[in-house]
Amino acid sequence: MEHRVIIAGGGLGGMTLALALASAGIASILVDPAPATASGNASGRAPFDGRSYALSAASVNLLRALSLWEGLAETAQPILQIKVSDGRAGEGPSPFVMEFDHAELEEGPMGHMVEDRHLRPALEAALARMPLCSRVEDSVTGQRALGDGIEVGLAGGARLRAALLVGSDGRQSPTGRRAGITRLVRDYGQGALVTSVEHARPHEGIAHQFFTPEGPLAILPLRGNRSSIVWTERAARAETLMAADDAQYLAALEPRFGDFLGGISLAGARFGYPLGMSLARSFVAPRVALLGDAAHAVHPIAGQGLNAGLKDVAALAQVLRDAARRGEDIGRADVLDRYQQWRRFDATALALATDGFNRLFSNDNAFLRLGRDLGMGIVGAVPALRRGAMREAAGLTGARPLLLRGLPL
């Protein structure tokens, strides 16, 4: 069957979109220069490389609706509680601590930690089984929107045609750039250090977020006595730490981490990312739609990057399914505008909110510190506010696409 959608970028968002479209009977072709890692490699055999994702309850619903969660559930660590505190190195957390407990949410755990070595192969294996999904190892180098579709040129010389091109190609989004979409970019002067640690004591399913003047430190529970950490530092210091050896790195981490889980040791590879916000000024162009980081790359402060990308997937797949079922041309401007209308406000609000959140918390100004201590104390003390913040973080607010409610397309 001929594909109707070309997806540039075979990351988690691109693969999930291909699967969601296939579940609605829409054929697509993924274009990515990297070979599929899981082909011939049974899920879970890959060594742990330290990358993991805090999936919101809504994202888990989506994976469940696509029949992917069954195989992943046993590898995932439920997040039962989130503790947020404002701490200054050497002083420990301030007395105002926000605690979110899943018992206050009707939907079950607030989220699940899923490791990349499980999630990615599960998506790749599902794609390989799906007759409506194909994949080509190549990269998109050119595109031309036509009245009835879009023509896409690949580095290898091949040309593809479809009704729609989806850019799922990261925060630089060459697809968006070629379509003339400009971006609002903000450099935070910070770097994120991502790794995993093993600790002596069990984490009890509790996630911690410490706000410090250098930037936030997130400690997220993995299966066993392991936690994933996302450690934010000023850019220069982050670079120094990435260049340091494991012993020096651990020596710098230990005082930030504290000793509440006993002694810690490194349990995975170390990754470093410069931090910044990059917002596309439009999520659509003629015959083009952007999703995930290509549309809205945010500070990973609340672990909402992948979750926001999966919301895009759920909304775009549903808009395209509805259009296809009523016989509309699925790449037409008015169809794509429905996707943009559904997602843009939410995604932009999230990007700007995390931006503001980060500026507020990555600051040692005494007044700001007092203000945020009081703010957290107030949010922590009022159950309705706290539930609102939890439901937002769990992705359970707003007009939700079917897949995010766990319903099939």
Add this chain to the structure above:
Amino acid sequence: MTASTIDPREIDKFSAMAAEWWDPNGKFKPLHMLNPCRLDYICAQIAAEFDRDLSAPAPFAGLRLLDIGCGGGLLSEPMARLGAEVVGADAAERNIPVAQVHAREQGLDIDYRFTTAEAMAEKGERFDVVLNMEVVEHVADPLAYLSACHDLLRPGGLMVCSTINRNPKSFAMAIVGAEWVMRWLPKGTHEFAKFITPDELFGLLRRAGLEPVDRKGFVFNPVRWSWSLSDRDLSVNYVTSSLRPA
């Protein structure tokens, strides 16, 4: 063109508007905005009447469908994409080449004709489905027109017919709002006296030999800036389904 009940002044008005049919933000923006809602209703009615699965590819394959007042093909093209054998008829000659050129661009095979329902009925053409959307409020003799639509249906065939209700609210919305204030439509597109209440339309359909089976409202939500179907609110735009008894 043979005997026609179409008011010649109406044909001129729509001929003047024909060129911009396919621009979603152009002159026909209100129709493009209403289209998903119209298509949802039409698809659901056809699927229910002919027992088709809308999630299957080409669910309307094997159905012969007539789109009366097809304009640029806003309904004809989706129906063809869903597998129906489509004839698009328009009494404005200028619409036909516009629709033909666009269908060819889209790789769709649609038989567009410069003709009227009455002329086709006289020739003995028969269809499983007749789409009769936003036409009846423009014809000179609605009963004669609906009788021709009846003759165009095979026994057991389905007609979907939409129009505009006649009351102070529909005057305010469809004429003052859409034509005078928003300028969505040129002044004079609609004549209030030709609007028809749902009960009047059901009466006309029965007198034309059809059996009305369903009616729903098309409701515009100014906050969400989009249309949706309503079971209760038929106060302005509304749509009906009727069958030719087998």
